[in-house]
Structures are given as structure tokens and as C-alpha cells.
Amino acid sequence: MKKRTFFAVLILFLIFLNSMILIASLVILNSKLSAVRERCLAEHYVIASSLIGDMQALEQRGIPAAESMDRLMRTYTHYLQGREDGLAVAFSGEWIYRSALPREVPNPPPDTGHGQERLVCLEDGTPPVLLVYGSFPAPWQDYGLLYMGNLDEAVSTWRHTKNILFLAGALVMPVMAFFLFQFLNLLFRPLAQISSASARIAEGNYKSRLPVQGKDEVASVAHNFNLMAQQVEAQILQLQDIARQKQQFIDNFSHELRIPLTAIYGYAEYLQKASVPEEDRYECTQFIMSECSRLQSMAYQLLDMALLRNSAPEEEDCDVAELFAGSEKLMHVRAAEKGIRLSYAMPRSLLLRGNMDQLSILLNNLIDNALKASPPESEVRVRARPEGADIIIEVEDHGIGMEPEQLSHIKEAFYRVDKGRSRALGGTGLGLSICEGIAQLHQAELTFSSRKGEGTTARLRFFRG
Ligand code: ADP
DSSP states (O other): OOOHHHHHHHHHHHHHHHHHHHHHHHHHHHHHHHHHHHHHHHHHHHHHHHHHHHHHHHHTTTOOOOHHHHHHHHHHHHTTTTTEEEEEEEEETTEEEEEEEOOOOOOOOOSSSSOOEEEEEEEOOSSEEEEEEEEEOTTOOOEEEEEEEOOHHHHHHHHHHHHHHHHHHHHHHHHHHHHHHHHHHHHHHHHHHHHHHHHHHTTTOOOOOOOOOSHHHHHHHHHHHHHHHHHHHHHHHHHHHHHHHHHHHHHHHHHHHHHHHHHHHHHHHHHHTOOOOOOHHHHHHHHHHHHHEEEEHHHHHHHHHHHHHHHHOEEEEEHHHHHHHHHHHHHHHHHHHHEEEEEOOOSOOOOOOOHHHHHHHHHHHHHHHHHHHHOOOEEEEEEEEEEEEEEEEEEOOSOOOHHHHHHHHTTTTTTSSSSSHHHHHTSOOOOOOOOHHHHHHHHHHEEEEEEETEEEEEEEEEEOO
């Protein structure tokens, strides 16, 4: 592109420059020829007038002018000395006098019948000449005077000037080419930068950006390019994150399957032996049954997660009081078993848009986690309140709490802060993943605040604005 523009501009400039030089030289030639023409006409007039006077004087003295022409013309020929011009006098269609002429003269033109009118013509050749011919007024109409102006000097001066102009043009060309090249470099620099930045992005360097200078069109292109690069980078990071989460899910899932299956296989192998004491047999089957039940609940939870991903829930108006009442019925017994006080509170009737079944799963999971984390005699509070246009539901416990680092992972599938403890309590590490899925389906935000050893608050914000 740059090369093509360079050559195109250079050729156009070359054509323009040479045309200008040609036009200028033609103007110079024209003005020189005009000057010579004026001079020749003036000389012709002066000599013709004076010659007629001389001829009259001779004729009065009875001497025929035609016979004394050589003598008469000597003065004028002398007058022209030092110039390259020449004179010739015609009588009755014949040259009767010719000075030293720069060129051979053609025959005198026949009487034009135009009286005093003079003929002016340019004769090309070597040397080029300007001919001015005019016949004399009556009674001398048989006579005519030719003034031959030599154009050699005018034409060669013009040729010289023209050559100098073309030479100057030829010298200007490399200078012009140099400055044009520098200018195009400057003009095309942003394009070169865009090209190299896109090449870097194509190679995987998504952080590559363009410098934005000024407020012109180039700056706007650079700005838009940077926005595009930013979007591409964000999308790539998101895709990488999704891929990483998927891989982590697969790794965790295979790990979660392998451990109980290995243990179940080991216990089953042990049971195969004939001499297993009755007490051990009971313990083994108990373990196998509890692990199978955990795997079963994991399978159900995974199914729940798949369903959440693939189907939109049927929405309805859900009364929060109804949601709390259903949860209380279910969780009350579990809380009582652990000796924990479970309380529900809400200031007034609140309505949520969503799916009651899914909202129950979400709330009960959060309460279940709170109960698991709380010591006996403590309290778990569930409360709902409006906040601006939004509705907030909180589950607060005074249990073991979590470190900030642990808090940032708890919504990941299979993540458990204390694996042994969670396993003993029948946890799979999928509960909060499911909660997050349900919250997202309801355009709600699920957040946690927690302090190690002090307790945790799970907060759901349902946006209604
Ligand atoms: P689990 O099936 O183990 O309960 P979850 O996804 O529900 O899995 O929770 C992930 C982990 O987050 C739990 O194993 C637990 O360690 C931690 N956790 C969740 N809620 C609380 C809470 N209220 N207090 C302390 N830890 C919690």
C-alpha cells in the first residue's frame, strides 16, 4: 500500500512538474517571439518609410530608383550591421536587392491586393526566421521590402532556459522522493502499528495495545482497536476460566468417585472371606451402605445441577412467609437434633418472583450448612427484609466460620473446607454450586461474609428493579 502510494504520487508529481516546465517554456518562447515580431515590424516600417523618401528624391532628380537600389540600401544594410537580420527589395515580382541574408529568401509574394498590409510569417529551419514583407504605397506599389529577422538567438536562449528548467526538475525529483517517503512513513505509521499489534494478538499476546495520541481519526481507530483487544482479552480469559473450571470439576469428580469406590471394594473383598467376625461384618455393611448413600445423593445433586443448567424454572409469585413456613417444617427437626435454636423472621409480607421448589432447595441448603457448622446451644437466624426495590434473605450462624481464602472457593463444585468433617456429616461439596445455579436463574446474588471461629452469614439479594 505504502509502496503503491509512493510510486503513484511520485509519477503524478513527475507528470505535473514536467507539464509545468513545458508550459513555462512555451510561455517564455511565445513572449520572445512576440518581442522579435514587434521589433521586426518596427524596423520594417522605419526602413520602408525612409526608403520611399530616398526613392522619391532620386526620381525627382531623374534617376530611376530601381537602378540605384544597391546604393540606396547600403545605408540600411550598414544600419543592420552587428545583427543577424537581413533586408531584400522586390520590384515587379523580382528581387532587385538582397543584403547578406541569414537564409535563402523565397520569391517575393505576389501582390496581395491588400495595399499597405504587411505579411508576417515564421519560417522554421536553420536558422529559424521571421519574415515581414510589405509592398509600398502608390505610386511605388511595384516595390516591396522584406525584413528577415533572425530568430536563432531567441530560440537558442529559449532552448537553454528550457534545458535548465528540466535539469532543475530532474534535481528536484530525488529530493521530492525523499520527503515523500518520510511523509508516507509518518502517515502509515499508525497502520503499521495496528498491523503489528494485531499480529501480536493473533500470536496469543492479548495484552497488546496501541498508543492513543491526539483526538483525530487515527486516535479514534487506535481507541476502538484497544476496546476490541480488551473485549477479546476478556472473552479469552473467560473461556480459559470456564475451561479451567470444567477441568477442575472433572478432576474433583473422578477423585470423589475413586475414594468411596476403592473403600467399598476393599470392604466387599474383606466380607468375601469366610472367617469375618459378625461384629466386623456389621460394620463393613454399615460403611458400604453409608458410602453408597453418599454416592447416591451426589448423583442426585449432579442431576439437579444438570437440570438447573438445561431448563428454565416455571416462575410464579412466591410468598416468602410460605417459603419460611415450609423450610421450618423440614429443618426444625434437624436443628432440634443438634440442640440449635432455629428462628425465622420477616417484617411484613414479601413476594418473590421465582420457582418455589428451587427456592426451597436453595434456602434449606444454606440452613443445612449453617446447622452443620454451628455448635449445640447456638442459634441460626433466618430473616428476610426489603432493601430499596430488592429483597434480602439472610441465614446467620455462630459456628466455625471460614478464612477469607476458603470463602472465595466455597461455591466451587466439590470444594469443602474440612473434607473429613464434611464427609462425616454426609456432605458432597455440591450444595453451594447448586445454590449458586438457582440464584443465577432467579437473577439473585449469593454472597457470604464470615469470620473464623465467629460465624457466617449467607446473603441472598433478589433484584426487583
Ligand atoms: P457440603 O456438601 O460439604 O456442605 P457445600 O457446597 O454446601 O458442600 O459447602 C461447601 C463447603 O463450604 C462446606 O464443605 C463447608 O466447609 C463450607 N461452608 C458452607 N457453609 C458454611 C457455613 N455456614 N459455615 C462454615 N462453613 C461453611
